[in-house]
Amino acid sequence: MSSIPPASIGIPLDEVDTPSLVLDLDALERNLARMTEAVKGSGVRLRPHAKSHKCAEIARAQIAAGAVGVCSQKVSEAEALVAGGVADVLITNEIVGAKKTARLARLAREAKVAVLADDAGNVAELDAAARSENVRLDVFIEIDVGARRCGIEPGVPALGLAKRIAACRNLRLAGLHAYHGSAQHVRGAAERRAQIAAAAEKAQATKALIEKAGIPCETITGAGTGTFMLESASRVWNEIQPGSYVFMDADYNRNAWEEDWPRFEQSLFVLASVMSVPARDRAVLDAGLKASSVDSGMPLVHERPGVEYAKASDEHGVLKISEGATAPRLGEKILLVPGHCDPTVNLYDRFVCVRKGKVEALWAVTARGALW
């Protein structure tokens, strides 16, 4: 890696080298405050997902704003966050294999750590790892509430797994993980409501079944930025895990937001430079696939009407310029709104944090590339 960073403290945004990951601190702070406000008085705990930002600095700001801890997706991500000063991490994922479960149990000696399970064999493996390290691990049963990804079937199969966990000396059943991932990106409000209502019913019934068997099942956790207002109001979930609200992205901005939901602002951008102006209707940016993830569509050009990011290759973004639009100049810097914030953040080593047009800080993407 080049040792020359793309920015230094105090310079104006326009002097930041490109492509860079730019974070508008005022917008970030307003998003944090809006989320605190949204859950206040609901009786629901906030545990934001750190997979979106992978940044210990932001995780600590979330906790300072009232979150009980954060979520992560990987053991190495959790390790990086704990090393960065985060004391409470729920890994919202199944952790399988002797090496990984051993690291998980070791991490539980340093911080409050919880994990998901959807398989009896894995429960035995987790128990053995926890016993080796002489710790007690909190385990959430992941039930499939409609996303058809991981998760055991709700109801009787989940009850069977709850009994297994309850029988393990070094595990504690902490509750249910009921996350409907695909519902987050459903555009229409009615369909989203229907999906979360169906998920609520499954989670509620499963919790009742487990408690009837005499096994405590305190927490139902789940929800993301696209649906958390529904889970918060449901009286089923008592913990929510939104992640993207800190940044937002082009994909989430395409959702129809309900009237009384908080409006999160775009705080995350990719700053790019125009590197070629070969034709009147075309310009080329220095930011392609390695600068902004395109899995949920192309990045959007910020506040440049008539200029569209049409095509990405590895290191290039081709802009289409409509007739009558102001053509970008060679060397001009342009802000892009990433299509999907999480995998875009994962491409960078640092956030260039900007306030009122000036660089205020460089924050490490603490868990960048922490995959395993």
Place this chain on the structure above:
Amino acid sequence: MSSIPPASIGIPLDEVDTPSLVLDLDALERNLARMTEAVKGSGVRLRPHAKSHKCAEIARAQIAAGAVGVCSQKVSEAEALVAGGVADVLITNEIVGAKKTARLARLAREAKVAVLADDAGNVAELDAAARSENVRLDVFIEIDVGARRCGIEPGVPALGLAKRIAACRNLRLAGLHAYHGSAQHVRGAAERRAQIAAAAEKAQATKALIEKAGIPCETITGAGTGTFMLESASRVWNEIQPGSYVFMDADYNRNAWEEDWPRFEQSLFVLASVMSVPARDRAVLDAGLKASSVDSGMPLVHERPGVEYAKASDEHGVLKISEGATAPRLGEKILLVPGHCDPTVNLYDRFVCVRKGKVEALWAVTARGALW
């Protein structure tokens, strides 16, 4: 980042933690030898593109196998490669802006560095930067030979730019960059041949025009893994820049390869683990969008008939298991062939280099994240 690496030297592949970027060294070495063999006696110089591997170790191996140097796409990528012991880098891109051109000129004090230009203003900026550092920069005119990305029009506009470059005291016109990027991924041989033939005509005519004006224009450089056999045989190009041949990927493997072209092997894989087996027809891997780039399609499951990588989310890959196929076991490790090698490599800090099923080395992805 987690400081615990996913593998250590000497362990078997099956003990490597996941997801990991696995490089089969035997296959890599055969690919290097096949390329050396393919250009031997053609009079064409080999200058492989390092944007695919971003690895100083592989760049040095390519040079040891007969390459004259490598290509890179970014100044920071070139800086990382030069710091890693590479002495000759052509940046196959326009470098715009005072900060970047200053770094480029500084780098030219340490190594042989060349760059592209397609704009007169940028030529003046390059000349000023080179003068400041008291170096002479080699500049190639990028002409648009059909890809409609960067590049000045061939013929008279290119001649105009050549005259500007020739008039600059600290620049030298090294030749033409005539790269047809989109032709690399044209599936059919006939259409590929037609596109490269058209590009050859434009490059040839432009070179003739410039030389007629008394300006030397020695090198015509271009070509990628999908077409380099055509450029090599053309008697127009005298330097080629293939990159992906060292690894290959699912997208390149979909091209119809011509009879007498070298067969490159898949040497690059993502090793993933089965982390959930929630249904008979579905299993979930721990490798999603942050482990394998999906811009050119999903990764392919290696040598597991009836098992298909159907869907990627940030940290998950959903496998669809056909009836009658052997279902993956929980914890089982599975090799994936990335859809697109370049942006996949850029997600990792290291290659886990394997020979005959054992880890032989860990190589740094030297220029990972070197975007600017």
